[in-house]
Amino acid sequence: MAKLYFYYSTMNAGKSTTLLQSAYNYVERQMNVLLYTAAIDDRFGVGKISSRIGISQSAQLFQKDTNLWQEIQQEVAQNPIHCILIDESQFLTKEQVYQLSDVVDKLNIPVLCYGLRTDFQANLFEGSQYLLAWADQLEELKTICECGRKANFVLRLNEHGKPVKQGEQIQIGGNDRYLSVCRRHYKQMLEAQD
Numbered sequence: 001m002a003k004l005y006f007y008y009s010t011m012n013a014g015k016s017t018t019l020l021q022s023a024y025n026y027v028e029r030q031m032n033v034l035l036y037t038a039a040i041d042d043r044f045g046v047g048k049i050s051s052r053i054g055i056s057q058s059a060q061l062f063q064k065d066t067n068l069w070q071e072i073q074q075e076v077a078q079n080p081i082h083c084i085l086i087d088e089s090q091f092l093t094k095e096q097v098y099q100l101s102d103v104v105d106k107l108n109i110p111v112l113c114y115g116l117r118t119d120f121q122a123n124l125f126e127g128s129q130y131l132l133a134w135a136d137q138l139e140e141l142k143t144i145c146e147c148g149r150k151a152n153f154v155l156r157l158n159e160h161g162k163p164v165k166q167g168e169q170i171q172i173g174g175n176d177r178y179l180s181v182c183r184r185h186y187k188q189m190l191e192a193q194d
């Protein structure tokens, strides 16, 4: 039986690398995959999933109003698809997560979603909220804080390297950087700003 998977993590834990590796494993066995990434992420050009270690692959884009159920159904009618992989899945809407669960349940195609669990203010992203609620299988891709503890919080740093407390949830590009830290250091670094 196909399943809906959610691989979640903080920034820089190797999500895209893991996704591309999984896609490659399917392709190596002559199976067809369908890759998606968020239209919002244009760091590396349109319709591309890029890993920090230098590999990349073209992908279809989803926007807030993309009907993934319809698109995938049309794709499957033309070509057998064995697996669907979605990067930046934190940007999915509740509706789109539901559509992906339909792809699993009605078309019996596994859907692997990769995304951030929380934003820089430690709130769940919409896509992550519903993937955590509805996925058949959850897996955390771990990375560590500079202190050696597991990093499960993300700090947004401004151009001076100082943590930012306020701002839009989605702000890709620009001069901001992100740092994955443990909860203890997340609090300490923000409190040091007071």
Ligand SMILES: [Zn+2]
Residues within 6 Å of the ligand: 145, 146, 147, 148, 149, 181, 182, 183, 184, 185
């Ligand atoms: Zn730490």
